[in-house]
Amino acid sequence: MPTVRACLALLLLSPLLYADGGQLRWTEERYGLRVSVFTSPTPPTVGLLDVSVLVQDANGKVRLGVPIRVRAIPRQQPSRVIEAMASTELATNKLLQSAHLELDRPGPWRLLVEVESVAFEGEILIEEAPESWWELLPWLTWPFVVIGLFVLKIFLQSANPRSSPASK
Amino acid sequence: MLPAVDAVLRSWPYDPSLWITLAICAAIYLRGWHILSRRDPTRWHAAQPLSFLGGLLALFLALGSPLEPFTSLLLQAHMAQHLLLVMVAPPLLWLAAPFFPLLRGWPAQLRSLLAPLLRSTTLHRLFARLTHPIGAGLLFFLTTWSWHLPALYELALTSPRWHYFQHACFLVSGLLFWYPVVRPYPAKPTWSKWLLVPYLILTDVQNTALSALLSFSDEPWYPHYAAMPRLVGSVIDDQIAAGVLMWVPGSIAYLVPLFLIGLQLLFPQAAARPGQTKPRRIALPLVDSSEQGLVRQWKETARSPLPLIPEPSPARGVGRSHGSPLPKGRGVRGKGVRKPRWDLLRVPILGNFLRWQFARPLLQLTLLVLAVVVMLDGWLGPPITPLNLAGVLPWIHWRGLLVFSLFALGNVFCYGCPFLLPRTLARRWLPASRPWPRWLRNKWPAIVLFALFLWAYEAFALWDRPGATACLALAYFLTAFVIDGIFRHASFCKFVCPIGQFNFVTSLVSPTELAIRERSACDSCTTKDCIRGSSNSPGCELALYLPRKQGNMDCTLCLDCVHACPHDNIELRGRLPASELWSDPQRSGLGRFSQRPDLAVLVLLFVFGAFANAGGMIAPVVDWQDALTDKLGWSSPLPLVTAFYVVAVGLPTFLLLFTSRKYVFSLVPLGTAMWFSHYCFHFFTSYEVVIPALQRVAFDLGWYAQAPTWVCSCCALVPAWLIRAEILALEFGLLLSLYTAWRVADRSPIKTTPYAILIIALFILGVWILLQPMQMRGTMMG
Numbered sequence: 001m002p003t004v005r006a007c008l009a010l011l012l013l014s015p016l017l018y019a020d021g022g023q024l025r026w027t028e029e030r031y032g033l034r035v036s037v038f039t040s041p042t043p044p045t046v047g048l049l050d051v052s053v054l055v056q057d058a059n060g061k062v063r064l065g066v067p068i069r070v071r072a073i074p075r076q077q078p079s080r081v082i083e084a085m086a087s088t089e090l091a092t093n094k095l096l097q098s099a100h101l102e103l104d105r106p107g108p109w110r111l112l113v114e115v116e117s118v119a120f121e122g123e124i125l126i127e128e129a130p131e132s133w134w135e136l137l138p139w140l141t142w143p144f145v146v147i148g149l150f151v152l153k154i155f156l157q158s159a160n161p162r163s164s165p166a167s168k
Numbered sequence: 169m170l171p172a173v174d175a176v177l178r179s180w181p182y183d184p185s186l187w188i189t190l191a192i193c194a195a196i197y198l199r200g201w202h203i204l205s206r207r208d209p210t211r212w213h214a215a216q217p218l219s220f221l222g223g224l225l226a227l228f229l230a231l232g233s234p235l236e237p238f239t240s241l242l243l244q245a246h247m248a249q250h251l252l253l254v255m256v257a258p259p260l261l262w263l264a265a266p267f268f269p270l271l272r273g274w275p276a277q278l279r280s281l282l283a284p285l286l287r288s289t290t291l292h293r294l295f296a297r298l299t300h301p302i303g304a305g306l307l308f309f310l311t312t313w314s315w316h317l318p319a320l321y322e323l324a325l326t327s328p329r330w331h332y333f334q335h336a337c338f339l340v341s342g343l344l345f346w347y348p349v350v351r352p353y354p355a356k357p358t359w360s361k362w363l364l365v366p367y368l369i370l371t372d373v374q375n376t377a378l379s380a381l382l383s384f385s386d387e388p389w390y391p392h393y394a395a396m397p398r399l400v401g402s403v404i405d406d407q408i409a410a411g412v413l414m415w416v417p418g419s420i421a422y423l424v425p426l427f428l429i430g431l432q433l434l435f436p437q438a439a440a441r442p443g444q445t446k447p448r449r450i451a452l453p454l455v456d457s458s459e460q461g462l463v464r465q466w467k468e469t470a471r472s473p474l475p476l477i478p479e480p481s482p483a484r485g486v487g488r489s490h491g492s493p494l495p496k497g498r499g500v501r502g503k504g505v506r507k508p509r510w511d512l513l514r515v516p517i518l519g520n521f522l523r524w525q526f527a528r529p530l531l532q533l534t535l536l537v538l539a540v541v542v543m544l545d546g547w548l549g550p551p552i553t554p555l556n557l558a559g560v561l562p563w564i565h566w567r568g569l570l571v572f573s574l575f576a577l578g579n580v581f582c583y584g585c586p587f588l589l590p591r592t593l594a595r596r597w598l599p600a601s602r603p604w605p606r607w608l609r610n611k612w613p614a615i616v617l618f619a620l621f622l623w624a625y626e627a628f629a630l631w632d633r634p635g636a637t638a639c640l641a642l643a644y645f646l647t648a649f650v651i652d653g654i655f656r657h658a659s660f661c662k663f664v665c666p667i668g669q670f671n672f673v674t675s676l677v678s679p680t681e682l683a684i685r686e687r688s689a690c691d692s693c694t695t696k697d698c699i700r701g702s703s704n705s706p707g708c709e710l711a712l713y714l715p716r717k718q719g720n721m722d723c724t725l726c727l728d729c730v731h732a733c734p735h736d737n738i739e740l741r742g743r744l745p746a747s748e749l750w751s752d753p754q755r756s757g758l759g760r761f762s763q764r765p766d767l768a769v770l771v772l773l774f775v776f777g778a779f780a781n782a783g784g785m786i787a788p789v790v791d792w793q794d795a796l797t798d799k800l801g802w803s804s805p806l807p808l809v810t811a812f813y814v815v816a817v818g819l820p821t822f823l824l825l826f827t828s829r830k831y832v833f834s835l836v837p838l839g840t841a842m843w844f845s846h847y848c849f850h851f852f853t854s855y856e857v858v859i860p861a862l863q864r865v866a867f868d869l870g871w872y873a874q875a876p877t878w879v880c881s882c883c884a885l886v887p888a889w890l891i892r893a894e895i896l897a898l899e900f901g902l903l904l905s906l907y908t909a910w911r912v913a914d915r916s917p918i919k920t921t922p923y924a925i926l927i928i929a930l931f932i933l934g935v936w937i938l939l940q941p942m943q944m945r946g947t948m949m950g
């Protein structure tokens with residue numbers, strides 16, 4: 001079914017979450033591990049959040065396939081934990097590993113990235129999701145560009161009646 | 169291979185919109201080039217499509233290859249991406265002389281839309297200025313330098329929208345810059361070619377200056393890259409590499425054409441190919457095809473860099489110049505002679521299958537078995553919608569696939585309709601000889617049933633009652649059996665069946681149509697088997713006489729006429745969706761649409777029914793209905809649902825009947841798009857519910873070891889692409905409806921305006937409905 005879905009998405013011009021990193025949140029080095037955490041979309045909003053993690057050793061050599069667990073905890077409700085394992089499959093840039101978290105409320109969230117039992121922590125401010133019509137604005141307005149061009153064509157035709165089919 | 173290198177090479181971004189855009193461009197170009205090269209193979213040679221595909225490949229490598237995900241990590245990757253956009257793709261695209269092939273590749277109707285714009289002298293003048301070496305050089309310089317300023321570059325790196333804009337600027341300025349250098353056919357610049365020498369030298373100088381500044385700087389220019397984790401070398405190393413990339417390949421890109429152009433200028437004789445003659449040019453023979461018009465247009469456009477057209481060959485006549493990418497003039501096409509069209513019945517395998525005598529019964533039998541299983545499960549299975557095949561298959565899968573097939577192909581459901589198999593039985597047992605009553609030979613019976621169905625579906629929540637759904641299907645079978653057992657021909661399909669009417673109206677925007685191949689064959693045909701029938705087929709039982717058949721209305725795609733025609737003169741050809749609505753001819757078996765009030769009512773019911781049906785299940789309407797029912801103290805929502813349908817469907821139908829009837833049909837594309845978007849939503853969000861339902865059936869029958877582990881579809885995320893796809897469908901409906909109104913109004917802006925306002929208002933309403941939370945009917949709730 002994922003294949004079918006992917007094919008349909010392809011057919012229907014789906015713009016998906018790219019998971020190619022996004023905005024760099026922080027870089028931290030501990031216990032010989034250098035971890036860089038990226039999030040997408042920018043700015044992060046309520047809904048699906050892509051967290052991509054780049055793991056390097058102290059020399060900057062990329063470490064691939066390290067188990068990474070990502071946790072998000074809302075500041076206002078510390079007992080709630082949303083977590084997911086990161087994987088290369090979800091990442092576009094295969095040097096990174098990505099996890100998708102469904103964050104359901106705006107405000108500050110703690111982001112915990114656990115790499116080989118070493119925890120790296122940062123904070124992220126989740127904004128209200130924009131009105132869907134606002135997000136879709138370019139998607140919604142293109143027909144009106146086509147309509148505008150068509151009106152322009154009519155205008156040009158009436159300005160130059162020689163070229164109008166009606167004048168024949 | 170090193171694991172890191174392997175990971176880099178596997179980092180392909182997922183961007184279907186890019187793939188589809190490039191594929192569409194390639195298809196249009198190749199189609200146009202193919203047509204042109206058949207007419208003039210010396211002008212249109214094989215290197216051009218290769219060059220065009222090379223240009224598209226460069227765009228793909230820039231935006232859709234593993235380069236893209238690394239552009240935010242490494243400046244050198246970003247630089248390589250920009251070089252592909254500015255220095256590789258544009259010259260390759262221009263070397264393909266893309267103007268004519270791209271124009272010729274479009275369907276004629278779309279070309280005729282573009283033609284007036286391309287003829288605009290203002291546009292010609294603007295393009296001439298922008299592609300003059302001074303204009304193009306200045307623009308290129310400004311674009312390159314301004315986008316390398318740290319503030320603007322950082323802006324592009326932090327905002328995806330600005331990033332797209334930056335890429336667009338680079339590509340457009342690259343295209344304008346390379347145009348005077350390549351001068352793609354049919355460009356005819358009026359400035360001296362010597363101007364290209366300083367043009368290319370100065371560009372190389374500014375490129376060298378910028379790359380030297382970047383390479384020799386001790387400070388990182390862009391804080392974004394300074395903050396990034398280092399994959400290779402330091403941030404300064406990265407900046408130096410980016411500068412060198414810009415410097416060396418950039419210089420090569422400017423100096424090689426400079427060298428070649430210098431050679432051409434110094435040794436013009438050597439540069440010309442032996443035997444090469446200068447092509448003569450004339451103006452676009454678009455509409456004004458008189459000789460006088462040609463001369464006049466030639467004078468007007470001879471100095472323009474926009475496409476001119478090679479002189480027509482005398483044998484072909486003025487209107488069919490061998491290179492013309494634009495629509496042929498009227499009267500050019502010879503009577504009775506036309507080029508072969510795409511015919512689905514001739515497509516290998518699929519065409520053979522469709523023409524096979526037993527294809528239809530086989531499909532009908534398969535669907536009949538499925539219908540019987542659904543009905544049995546509806547009666548015998550648990551009355552829980554998502555666990556019952558009758559609660560799932562008809563309302564989610566069948567409806568979704570129905571609209572999808574109508575949009576993509578045509579009235580495929582009527583082709584495989586299982587309700588017609590009992591008809592075959594009925595005709596064996598019952599007389600089936602009476603004519604359908606004259607006063608009922610219209611769509612009114614079907615309209616009443618269609619309206620009743622729309623109302624009952626909502627009022628009695630049919631989607632939530634598997635038993636009632638099964639009874640409805642049985643009633644359908646019985647009605648078809650009785651009517652077709654008593655009356656002659658396909659009376660049930662033509663006058664009674666509401667599903668059939670839905671399919672007939674939707675198929676007005678289908679991309680295929682059954683029609684005759686050659687009129688001359690029909691003119692000389694004496695048997696007229698397509699309507700009278702033959703020994704192996706009854707002929708058209710819906711009274712559509714093929715030589716006079718227009719469009720898809722009332723056609724069940726049964727292919728009886730195809731089997732009957734002794735001259736194999738019927739094709740299932742491709743056409744522009746909704747094109748049959750652009751005129752109002754006398755149609756066989758139907759008359760003129762504008763003289764059929766029943767058809768107008770059917771269409772209005774179909775259109776407003778689409779909005780009411782979708783609107784009835786969105787959160788604001790449901791909440792409002794619940795609140796009002798509580799407030800009024802009613803125990804049942806029935807009166808409110810009834811009132812909703814009267815106001816949302818009955819009232820506009822009634823009011824619009826007072827307008828000119830012919831305009832009503834322009835609403836069909838938008839209505840179809842609304843049904844499509846709505847049903848696709850249910851299909852794509854809930855198609856998986858069939859799995860637990862099937863597991864349950866198998867478990868009940870003892871074929872499956874355990875009770876189903878269900879997918880709770882109501883909890884699934886609505887994928888982001890789905891809403892965009894729904895809106896896209898609605899937008900195509902909008903444009904097609906507006907264009908249909910324009911054609912119906914004889915291209916009069918004033919007459920079009922009232923209906924255009926109505927269409928746009930309905931479109932906005934449709935978008936609002938689609939953006940609301942919608943009930944996931946037929947799935948597991950919370």
Ligand code: SF4
Pocket residue numbers: 684689690691693694695696697698699714715732733734735736737738
């Ligand atoms: S039987 Fe065939 S050839 Fe004859 S009128 Fe019908 S379509 Fe034309």
Ligand code: SF4
Pocket residue numbers: 682707708709710711712717722723724725726727728729730
């Ligand atoms: S025109 Fe042909 S395909 Fe259409 S309903 Fe009549 S017989 Fe069937």
